[in-house]
Amino acid sequence: MPSQRALTFNPGTFLKKIGKCSTSRGYRNKELIFAQGEAADAMFYVEAGNVKLTVLSKHGKKAVIAIFRQGDFFGEGCLGAPSLRMSTATAVRPSTIVRVEKIAIISIIHDDPLFARLFIAHLISRVTRTEEDLLDQLLNSSEKRLARTLLLLAGFGTQSKPHPAALKVSQGTLAEMVGTTRSRVSFFMNRFRKMGLIDYNGSLHVHWAVLNFFLHK
C-alpha cells in the first residue's frame, strides 16, 4: 500500500539524494538570488535565513508572492516548459541557500519513482497554498487578509510550533503581501494592537489564538 505511506516531502532526504549536484552559498541581506525575466535553470532550498519572492508589474506596482523560511524550496518553475523567472527572489536577511541544477532534479525524478511521487505531493501542496491565497483575495477584506498574513508569518499552521516572533517584516512589505497600501496596514496594525490581537514595540508578537479567533468570526 504505497499510497498510505507518509507523503511529507522531506528536504533532508531530498538533499542527500542530490548530493554533489547542489551548491550551497551565503547571501547578504537584500542580495539578489534570481531576477524576474532571467532564464530559469535551477531550483533553490533555504538552508538558513529568509527569502522574499516579489513581482514588479508593468506599471511599477510591486507585489510579494511569498516569503520562504528554513526548509522551504522555491524556484520550481524551472521544471516546467523552458521559461523565464516570473518573479525576483531576494534574501531578506543573511541567508544560506542551496542551489540545485534543473538537470539534477530531472535525473532523480527519472531514476527514483518514490522521489517523483514525493515531489508531486510537494507541488500539490504548493498549488493548494497558492489557491488559498487566491481565495483569500477573492473572499476577504484587506483587514482579514492582513490578519491571515500575520498568522501565517507567525508560523500558524506549520507543524507544531506556532513560531515565537521570527520574521521582521516592514509594513510596506506587509502591504505588498496583502495587496493594499502601507497607510492601510498601519491603520489596521494599530487597530489589532488596541484589540489585543498583537503586540509590538520594536518586535512583533502575534497572539495567534486570539488573532485566529478574530479571523474566523
Added chain:
Amino acid sequence: MPSQRALTFNPGTFLKKIGKCSTSRGYRNKELIFAQGEAADAMFYVEAGNVKLTVLSKHGKKAVIAIFRQGDFFGEGCLGAPSLRMSTATAVRPSTIVRVEKIAIISIIHDDPLFARLFIAHLISRVTRTEEDLLDQLLNSSEKRLARTLLLLAGFGTQSKPHPAALKVSQGTLAEMVGTTRSRVSFFMNRFRKMGLIDYNGSLHVHWAVLNFFLHK
C-alpha cells in the same frame, strides 16, 4: 538530452496509459462532480463540455476558481497528502468527464519516469497559472481583472486558436471569478461594449486584439 524534449502534457497519451483504470461518464448541466469537503480520491479529465470549480466561504460568499474545458484535468489535489476537496466541481453544460482513480495515477508515476516528468511539468504550469491569478488580484483593479477574465475565457493565450465565443458565462459567474459584485460586472460590460472591446446581444463576442490592448495600457 531528455530535458530538451517537448514538455507539453499530452492528455491523449496519458489517457491511453490509464486505459482500463478510468471510467467515462456523462453529466447533465449543473450536475455535481465532486463537492467541497468530500474525500479526494480521484482525478478528472474533461472529454467534452465545461466544468466550474467553486468555493463557498464560511460566510456564504462564493468564488469561482476556474472553468475547465475540453482537454483539461482537474481534481489533482488527490495526489497530495490524503485530504478533502477544497472546492466543488460542477458541470456547466452537458459534459463527458473521465474519472481516474488516484491509485492508477500513482502506479503510472511509479512505473513510467517519463510520465512522472510530464505530470510534474503539468503541475508546474498549474502553479504558474494560479500565481498569475493571484498576481492579477494583487495588482489590478476589478475592471482590468474582468478584462483579463474575458480574454482568458475567449481562449486567448491557449495555443493558436483565439476561440470564437465558446463559453456562456453569466455576469453573476463573472463576478465570482473576478472577485467583485454582479452590478459592477454589468457596469463594466456595458462600458466595454461602448468602447468596442466586446459585442454581445445574446451571445458574447470578445474582440481580443483590442481588449488585449486595453488590458496592457
Added chain:
DNA sequence: GGGAAACGGTGCAATATTGAACAGAAAACG
C-alpha cells in the same frame, strides 16, 4: 558620530467598491 535612508503614525480628499433593491427581458421547464 552623523547623515541618509527606511520606517511608522496620521490625516484627508478623490475614487472605487459594496450590497441591496427593483423592473423588464430572456431562458428554462413542465
Added chain:
DNA sequence: CGTTTTCTGTTCAATATTGCACCGTTTCCC
C-alpha cells in the same frame, strides 16, 4: 404555451480603499 426562474440594466447610499502628504523616530552605513 404559460409560468417560473434566471439574467440583465440600473439606481443609490454606505463603506472601503487609494494615493498622497507630512513628520518624528529608528535604523543603517560610512
